[in-house]
Amino acid sequence: MRNKIVFITGASSGIGEACAHKFASQGASLILNARNMSKLVELKNELTDKYNIQVHLLPFDVRDRNVVTNAIQSLPDEWKNIDILINNAGLVIGVDKEFEGNLDEWDIVIDTNIKGLLAVTRLVVPGMIKRGSGHIINIGSIAGEAAYPGGSVYCATKAAVRMLSDGLRIDLVDTPLRVTNVKPGMVETNFSVVRYRGDKETADNFYKGIRPLSGDDVAESVYFAAAAPPHVQIAEILVMPTNQATGTISFKKTVE
Numbered sequence: 242m243r244n245k246i247v248f249i250t251g252a253s254s255g256i257g258e259a260c261a262h263k264f265a266s267q268g269a270s271l272i273l274n275a276r277n278m279s280k281l282v283e284l285k286n287e288l289t290d291k292y293n294i295q296v297h298l299l300p301f302d303v304r305d306r307n308v309v310t311n312a313i314q315s316l317p318d319e320w321k322n323i324d325i326l327i328n329n330a331g332l333v334i335g336v337d338k339e340f341e342g343n344l345d346e347w348d349i350v351i352d353t354n355i356k357g358l359l360a361v362t363r364l365v366v367p368g369m370i371k372r373g374s375g376h377i378i379n380i381g382s383i384a385g386e387a388a389y390p391g392g393s394v395y396c397a398t399k400a401a402v403r404m405l406s407d408g409l410r411i412d413l414v415d416t417p418l419r420v421t422n423v424k425p426g427m428v429e430t431n432f433s434v435v436r437y438r439g440d441k442e443t444a445d446n447f448y449k450g451i452r453p454l455s456g457d458d459v460a461e462s463v464y465f466a467a468a469a470p471p472h473v474q475i476a477e478i479l480v481m482p483t484n485q486a487t488g489t490i491s492f493k494k495t496v497e
Contacts, residue, residue: 244294247467248272248323250303250361251330253280255430256380256463259456260327263464265292272320274299274312274330303330303357304349313364322372325467326365328358329380331398333436336391347394354398358405366409369418374471378463379406381424383479383488390489399424410476419474421466426481427453427491450493451484 247264251257253275261271265288275281278300285296297320301308331354334346362377369375384392385399406422413420433444459480466475485491 243322244268244270245324246270246272246320246322247325247327248274248361248365249327249329250274250357253277253284255432256425256428256456256459257327257329258284259460260329260463261288263457263460264325264467265294265296267464268292268294269325270295270297270320272297272299272316272323274301274303276300276302303361304352306356306360309357309360310364313361321368323365323368324374325376325378326361326369327378327380327463328361328402330357331380331382332432333392333395335438336436338391339393342394350394351398354395355401355405358402362405362409366413366418370413370416374417376419376421376467377406377409378421378423378466380459380463381406381422383424383426383481385424386479387488396488406477410474417471421463421475422477423459423462423466424477424479425454425459425462426479426485426488427451428456428459429453430456450495451482451491453482454480 247269249257249260252261252273261273261284265271273281273284273296281298281300285298288294288296299312301312303309333350335342366377379402381402382399384396385403388396403422406420410420429448433447434441437443462478462480466478469475
């Protein structure tokens with residue numbers, strides 16, 4: 242019996258990298274995508290040395306539909322039978338009010354979080370249907386539950402991920418395929434540095450007084466959904482730090 246093939250977008254850091262480690266530790270073969278080829282090579286070497294698994298690299302930006310199409314369609318035959326797709330690539334830039342934000346930055350966020358997810362899903366899922374098995378796991382966010390100050394566009398994209406996950410689940414209801422939307426709360430990864438346009442100090446300060454989730458914590462939830470018996474579909478997982486209640490309500494201890 243062949244090892245399961247897991248395709249992870251945005252795999253070079255954060256939740257994507259953590260998912261790569263988790264599934265590698267369970268013997269999966271991995272297709273890893275990200276824009277940064279050097280980081281992908283470094284991750285591949287680490288995974289193959291540590292877990293003795295097979296890794297195939299697909300360096301591309303999910304916003305470039307032609308490149309995405311060519312890359313996925315050119316997969317070697319032994320890598321085409323994707324069992325699990327983890328749509329993880331995503332980002333947010335800035336904390337601007339909706340009437341003050343940068344339109345070019347919003348294009349990047351929307352094209353990555355929504356259109357990139359759609360393109361990869363559109364290219365991978367038909368093969369799953371043909372084979373009669375597969376699992377699509379979308380990394381959404383608690384931000385998709387309700388808007389918060391300075392996050393309206395990002396929140397809108399993650400609300401879209403929620404609706405796209407629900408819609409795909411409906412479209413696949415007469416198949417054995419499963420769809421899961423994993424919605425993390427506060428996670429301390431490079432994601433927050435990008436949000437604050439490279440200001441690491443501000444990003445670090447955001448987590449002071451609370452123990453946030455790590456990428457590994459989210460990867461455990463992703464694997465939990467993937468490891469459920471074939472007749473069990475875990476539609477959504479909302480995972481937060483213990484001291485977070487909603488996207489806008491959390492308790493942070495005063496740091497002296």
